[in-house]
Amino acid sequence: MNPRKNPYTPGAGSQPPELAGREDVIEKACIALDRTIAGKQARGIVLYGLRGVGKTVLLRKLVAEAEERNFITIYLEAPEDRSLPAALCPQLRAGLYKLKRGEEVKKHLLGAFRALKSFSEALKIKYGDIELSLDFDREEGIADSGNLESDLGDLLSAVAEGAREKDCGVLIAIDELQYINSKELEALIAAMHRVGQKNLPILLFAAGLPQLLGHMGQAKSYVERLLEFTPIGKLDQTAAESALIKPALEAEASYTPEALALIFQKTEGYPYYLQEWGKHSWNLAESSPITADDACRATEAALAELDASFFRVRFDRLKPSEKKYLRAMAELGPGPHRSGDVAEQYGKSITTVAPIRSSLIAKGMVYSISHGETAFTVPLFEAYMKRVFPSFSTE
Numbered sequence: 001m002n003p004r005k006n007p008y009t010p011g012a013g014s015q016p017p018e019l020a021g022r023e024d025v026i027e028k029a030c031i032a033l034d035r036t037i038a039g040k041q042a043r044g045i046v047l048y049g050l051r052g053v054g055k056t057v058l059l060r061k062l063v064a065e066a067e068e069r070n071f072i073t074i075y076l077e078a079p080e081d082r083s084l085p086a087a088l089c090p091q092l093r094a095g096l097y098k099l100k101r102g103e104e105v106k107k108h109l110l111g112a113f114r115a116l117k118s119f120s121e122a123l124k125i126k127y128g129d130i131e132l133s134l135d136f137d138r139e140e141g142i143a144d145s146g147n148l149e150s151d152l153g154d155l156l157s158a159v160a161e162g163a164r165e166k167d168c169g170v171l172i173a174i175d176e177l178q179y180i181n182s183k184e185l186e187a188l189i190a191a192m193h194r195v196g197q198k199n200l201p202i203l204l205f206a207a208g209l210p211q212l213l214g215h216m217g218q219a220k221s222y223v224e225r226l227l228e229f230t231p232i233g234k235l236d237q238t239a240a241e242s243a244l245i246k247p248a249l250e251a252e253a254s255y256t257p258e259a260l261a262l263i264f265q266k267t268e269g270y271p272y273y274l275q276e277w278g279k280h281s282w283n284l285a286e287s288s289p290i291t292a293d294d295a296c297r298a299t300e301a302a303l304a305e306l307d308a309s310f311f312r313v314r315f316d317r318l319k320p321s322e323k324k325y326l327r328a329m330a331e332l333g334p335g336p337h338r339s340g341d342v343a344e345q346y347g348k349s350i351t352t353v354a355p356i357r358s359s360l361i362a363k364g365m366v367y368s369i370s371h372g373e374t375a376f377t378v379p380l381f382e383a384y385m386k387r388v389f390p391s392f393s394t395e
């Protein structure tokens with residue numbers, strides 16, 4: 001069918017035509033936003049799950065909901081190579097200017113600008129990567145101790161008070177949260193906790209890979225009271241089908257039940273793959289309805305495209321020993337797998353391969369489910385490894 005009208009959107013962070021199966025999370029987040037702006041207690045939300053399940057697009061949807069509710073939103077993707085304060089400062093600056101709206105700065109907003117100035121100057125030496133120019137004087141004694149936790153607490157309080165003065169709330173939204181080192185994460189959480197106790201209108205929504213749960217465990221004990229951890233996974237059959245059917249319907253096209261069943265079976269309901277199969281089924285079908293035969297031909301095209309993009313970008317960043325470790329895991333099946341089993345498959349001792357495993361965790365390729373258990377962060381990655389290296393030998 002006409003590729004110009006193809007509605008599907010495979011791609012990291014590409015907003016899908018139909019955000020299927022996430023109504024409950026959205027509702028929960030909206031309740032938290034409404035409570036926050038009304039000055040009531042609410043828990044922030046951390047979306048966690050594998051790559052390609054739709055965490056980024058969901059987080060963006062929550063940001064849009066917040067903006068509709070008069071929140072200023074501080075959105076950032078946690079940088080792999082910069083400090084959290086360095087990433088936060090320019091976003092906070094932009095947020096404060098949004099609050100200012102060209103008007104004269106009133107008492108609390110002025111306090112917020114000055115706290116930001118103090119914060120950036122006090123932490124400049126510790127974090128060499130902070131760059132911020134701001135035409136305000138620093139506020140003596142606020143956010144200027146040089147201690148990240150207490151300065152961040154001062155700063156976020158000041159920003160939230162500035163927002164409240166304008167009847168607004170503040171949403172901090174952080175994607176790829178697993179890249180924030182645990183010290184900075186602890187400081188952020190402790191700071192949010194302090195601000196939350198004052199009932200100021202500020203909330204944290206975040207998203208990241210499952211390994212962030214481990215980072216959180218080491219953060220302060222009140223994390224669970226402050227944040228609700230929400231797993232984001234594959235879609236059930238009804239939601240997966242509506243992710244395919246609804247966009248087609250808008251363009252007056254449809255699927256046969258057999259085509260839908262086949263796509264669900266091949267994709268296992270993973271959102272990224274649904275978009276990929278939808279796209280190719282559409283392009284390969286002569287006319288509506290899309291049949292099982294179209295979906296079958298789409299499988300080949302979709303896998304080829306995933307192999308060249310989604311899977312490939314991750315694979316290309318790896319060393320030979322890391323690729324071999326992943327291939328050994330794949331040999332054992334979808335997983336998760338015990339480290340001892342992988343080491344045995346790899347053909348070396350656990351201690352010899354432990355650094356390879358750690359480096360794969362740091363690169364976000366695998367994560368540790370529990371002590372000594374390892375799983376892929378990308379769904380269906382084991383099948384990809386087998387396509388790239390059809391046979392596995394330990395040399």
Ligand SMILES: Nc1ncnc2c1ncn2[C@@H]1O[C@H](COP(=O)(O)OP(=O)(O)O)[C@@H](O)[C@H]1O
Pocket residue numbers: 009010011012013014015016017018019020021022049050051052053054055056057058243271272273274275
């Ligand atoms: N609920 C959903 N329904 C349909 N498609 C979705 C849904 N969530 C995500 N997608 C699609 O899946 C792909 C991956 O989404 P993304 O948010 O980048 O995943 P993640 O951040 O978890 O890696 C995108 O192509 C997006 O359009």
Ligand SMILES: [Mg+2]
Pocket residue numbers: 012013055056057175
């Ligand atoms: Mg993402």
